[in-house]
Amino acid sequence: xxxxxxxxxxxxxxxxxxxxxxxxxxxxxxxxxxxxxxxxxxxxxxxxxxxxxxxxxxxxxxxxxxxxxxxxxxxxxxxxxxxxxxxxxxxxxxxxxxxxxxxxxxxxxxxxxxxxxxxxxxxxxxxxxxxxxxxxxxxxxxxxxxxxxxxxxxxxxxxxxxxxxxxxxxxxxxxxxxxxxxxxxxxxxxxxxxxxxxxxxxxxxxxxxxxxxxxxxxxxxxxxxxxxxxxxxxxxxxxxxxxxxxxxxxxxxxxxxxxxxxxxxxxxxxxxxxxxxxxxxxxxxxxxxxxxxxxxxxxxxxxxxxxxxxxxxxxxxxxxxxxxxxxxxxxxxxxxxxxxxxxxxxxxxxxxxxxxxxxxxxxxxxxxxxxxxxxxxxxxxxxxxxxxxxxxxxxxxxxxxxxxxxxxxxxxxxxxxxxxxxxxxxxxxxxxxxxxxxxxxxxxxxxxxxxxxxxxxxxxxxxxxxxxxxxxxxxxxxxxxxxxx
Amino acid sequence: xxxxxxxxxxxxxxxxxxxxxxxxxxxxxxxxxxxxxxxxxxxxxxxxxxxxxxxxxxxxxxxxxxxxxxxxxxxxxxxxxxxxxxxxxxxxxxxxxxxxxxxxxxxxxxxxxxxxxxxxxxxxxxxxxxxxxxxxxxxxxxxxxxxxxxxxxxxxxxxxxxxxxxxxxxxxxxxxxxxxxxxxxxxxxxxxxxxxxxxxxxxxxxxxxxxxxxxxxxxxxxxxxxxxxxxxxxxxxxxxxxxxxxxxxxxxxxxxxxxxxxxxxxxxxxxxxxxxxxxxxxxxxxxxxxxxxxxxxxxxxxxxxxxxxxxxxxxxxxxxxxxxxxxxxxxxxxxxxxxxxxxxxxxxxxxxxxxxxxxxxxxxxxxxxxxxxxxxxxxxxxxxxxxxxxxxxxxxxxxxxxxxxxxxxxxxxxxxxxxxxxxxxxxxxxxxxxxxxxxxxxxxxxxxxxxxxxxx
Numbered sequence: 001x002x003x004x005x006x007x008x009x010x011x012x013x014x015x016x017x018x019x020x021x022x023x024x025x026x027x028x029x030x031x032x033x034x035x036x037x038x039x040x041x042x043x044x045x046x047x048x049x050x051x052x053x054x055x056x057x058x059x060x061x062x063x064x065x066x067x068x069x070x071x072x073x074x075x076x077x078x079x080x081x082x083x084x085x086x087x088x089x090x091x092x093x094x095x096x097x098x099x100x101x102x103x104x105x106x107x108x109x110x111x112x113x114x115x116x117x118x119x120x121x122x123x124x125x126x127x128x129x130x131x132x133x134x135x136x137x138x139x140x141x142x143x144x145x146x147x148x149x150x151x152x153x154x155x156x157x158x159x160x161x162x163x164x165x166x167x168x169x170x171x172x173x174x175x176x177x178x179x180x181x182x183x184x185x186x187x188x189x190x191x192x193x194x195x196x197x198x199x200x201x202x203x204x205x206x207x208x209x210x211x212x213x214x215x216x217x218x219x220x221x222x223x224x225x226x227x228x229x230x231x232x233x234x235x236x237x238x239x240x241x242x243x244x245x246x247x248x249x250x251x252x253x254x255x256x257x258x259x260x261x262x263x264x265x266x267x268x269x270x271x272x273x274x275x276x277x278x279x280x281x282x283x284x285x286x287x288x289x290x291x292x293x294x295x296x297x298x299x300x301x302x303x304x305x306x307x308x309x310x311x312x313x314x315x316x317x318x319x320x321x322x323x324x325x326x327x328x329x330x331x332x333x334x335x336x337x338x339x340x341x342x343x344x345x346x347x348x349x350x351x352x353x354x355x356x357x358x359x360x361x362x363x364x365x366x367x368x369x370x371x372x373x374x375x376x377x378x379x380x381x382x383x384x385x386x387x388x389x390x391x392x393x394x395x396x397x398x399x400x401x402x403x404x405x406x407x408x409x410x411x412x413x414x415x416x417x418x419x420x421x422x423x424x425x426x427x428x429x430x431x432x433x434x435x436x437x438x439x440x441x442x443x444x445x446x447x448x449x450x451x452x453x454x455x456x457x458x459x460x461x462x463x464x465x466x467x468x469x470x471x472x473x474x475x476x477x478x479x480x481x482x483x484x485x
Numbered sequence: 486x487x488x489x490x491x492x493x494x495x496x497x498x499x500x501x502x503x504x505x506x507x508x509x510x511x512x513x514x515x516x517x518x519x520x521x522x523x524x525x526x527x528x529x530x531x532x533x534x535x536x537x538x539x540x541x542x543x544x545x546x547x548x549x550x551x552x553x554x555x556x557x558x559x560x561x562x563x564x565x566x567x568x569x570x571x572x573x574x575x576x577x578x579x580x581x582x583x584x585x586x587x588x589x590x591x592x593x594x595x596x597x598x599x600x601x602x603x604x605x606x607x608x609x610x611x612x613x614x615x616x617x618x619x620x621x622x623x624x625x626x627x628x629x630x631x632x633x634x635x636x637x638x639x640x641x642x643x644x645x646x647x648x649x650x651x652x653x654x655x656x657x658x659x660x661x662x663x664x665x666x667x668x669x670x671x672x673x674x675x676x677x678x679x680x681x682x683x684x685x686x687x688x689x690x691x692x693x694x695x696x697x698x699x700x701x702x703x704x705x706x707x708x709x710x711x712x713x714x715x716x717x718x719x720x721x722x723x724x725x726x727x728x729x730x731x732x733x734x735x736x737x738x739x740x741x742x743x744x745x746x747x748x749x750x751x752x753x754x755x756x757x758x759x760x761x762x763x764x765x766x767x768x769x770x771x772x773x774x775x776x777x778x779x780x781x782x783x784x785x786x787x788x789x790x791x792x793x794x795x796x797x798x799x800x801x802x803x804x805x806x807x808x809x810x811x812x813x814x815x816x817x818x819x820x821x822x823x824x825x826x827x828x829x830x831x832x833x834x835x836x837x838x839x840x841x842x843x844x845x846x847x848x849x850x851x852x853x854x855x856x857x858x859x860x861x862x863x864x865x866x867x868x869x870x871x872x873x874x875x876x877x878x879x880x881x882x883x884x885x886x887x888x889x890x891x892x893x894x895x896x897x898x899x900x901x902x903x904x905x906x907x908x909x910x911x912x913x914x915x916x917x918x919x920x921x922x923x924x925x926x927x928x929x930x931x932x933x934x935x936x937x938x939x940x941x
Contacts, residue, residue, distance in 0.1 A: 067526075068526070161529065162525055162526060162529075163526070175531070175532075176531050178510065178531065179487075179510035179511050179512050179529070179530055179531040180510055180529060181529050183510075389518065
């Protein structure tokens, strides 16, 4: 294990985190909330001290000896450390007094979950709200990817960066879109930034205040779901709701599709099976739920608007709400639960199992069923007319197993707190898949504050595991990671 | 610059390693997924799986906006087809193709434009030429020529009890009555550029530059041999053996080739009527003795297995063959072999990838560009040739007043076909050719990069 390199990466990320806090501090100072501003100041100081110690410890760190194992562990550790220190402003300012609550909130932010323990969001000060939403934005595309985009590349990086990208980016087979890692990371962040700015622009012309627009755009871009109002998006005009719907769907698309569009490879994007599945599932769900909701809302327009919004919000794992979908009939709620599991496209900012994996699982299953009927037939799984490597199929199956086991175990632990099964199961699903609101007592109008400390920790770990695709978090707790040979 | 590398075998991965240090976007194409994966884990490159001669794969790899294609698969035919296809898709593309089959070599040269080849490389022939040069000028482990042959850098190993061991560099020229400059030393696998008070030690590999006659004077006066080989024994009938034997025979040297496979013996016999081909396992010491290894002037081990070559070379040195040359196919850890008595080491893939890197650098910067670049000291040190032009700083200043970067040495200055070792009073003027040696980490791309930036 390359401990020094781990320490250095952690130190560098913390410096970035401190820099990210400066705008929040300035917002607090601008609205003369000196308590909040000071809490950011102290947090920045603490973070810088910790990062200084880490950087001192990392003297003489070498990139040699940095393999897949180190990539996994450093990503997992960095996310935990970043959340553990990122929650300091909430605690110091006293706006979220308990550390565990603040940790839960911050993890929920960085992992773009949007599950909150704050009873009344509108009581929080603006700087704190901004920081809460900003964690979504930076967590959506990944902090290490951001680091890769801005640090100068050394000539010989020996694959160091690929391990980091693979560990942090979602999807069954992560690759680069251009030969250079730095450029890949920059392209991703530039696309991300442009889309976010567009979102802000469309919200502002729709009459949303600038501060609300920025926070909501961060939440939409990272597919997070923290808002600034207690009723999420419900209080805004239909236009603003529709803009948010469209952008949620856009941020759930694999970002390399946008790159291909810019490179004028329209046909590839149009024929991309994952994208077709993603859009197909969205439209299919909208039609089914709309039919199921006949007579629930006054007009068809209202029904379709709410259904579209909720479907987009759940499948992209954003978690905004315009209406209390906990009141919908069971069939609609069941569809939403299914969407929670499927999730957005690989290579997007969304969570869940990912459409790409779902596609592989379905195709692999179909192949295996056929295999039973025609044992001698030679069959391969194809996606986008290309053969999928057996190793990737095996990995996807392993991922599904890990996914199911974690959900079962977390549900067991969380059930100790004595809520209904629907509450517990949906709480686990919607944190592990990074969505946010679940059903019943964790539904869109409620929050997670009622859960006990153990449950909050388990759910926090679940969020991290879900965002980082399980293995980096499992790697930290695996004994073979820390063994010397 | 965007470069596609098709085929990622031994040479392909060596080229990838070297080019990943340059400022290039590399995309690799290979049929084998494992090879691609391992390359992507080690270098900042992109991998495309597929047949490099098919349009779809090339399109995926971005041939349309690539600048250079390097076709390095194991099969000449695929390399040529790949090159033709890529050129058809992007007529502005430069192409480097590896051609190994001796039957094609001549026709490729005359059909270069038809096949759209910018440069054809033949690692085997290159290695043969390298070995031939070593045999022609014995005493050096390796030699690199610059400025159209007017300046050279040669490699020597300092043996135990040599007069050079324990000698400070400042006394070298006066003791041996010559004019040379030690520009790099490789000790314990680490290369550095020595200062004047540096003491040579036995076991060092030193890289010396100077005019040819001064270098031979150094050899004579230090007592390192100088007899040119007349009888050469080659173990293993590979393609390199064929090219080498051809060269040697035309130079009037008698050649004996040992090969255990009867079919290859016959093929070789057909191709080389003047050589004597003996069927037998060269790793068998009995046969080596019977074939008169004790009487030959040089022993070249060239079988396909590095291990066999090393063992045979140790035996050759042990029984006192004056010159031993070992071919290594996988020369990643050459310095590990430093202490073994195996004579000069020739690595075809390293030679080949050096040629390619040189081509890439020449493409990269046309202005103030390096004319040639040689990697010396196991690839740790670069020896680069530049031409001084009007934009060069510090023209006409005596060298002792010119601030040159640490780990960089101006080795020689050539003017009007004459080469002078750079000393404190030397000056350079526009039009001169300079040889610069750099062991630093920062790449030297233009001549002005060797100077320390002055903040005034």
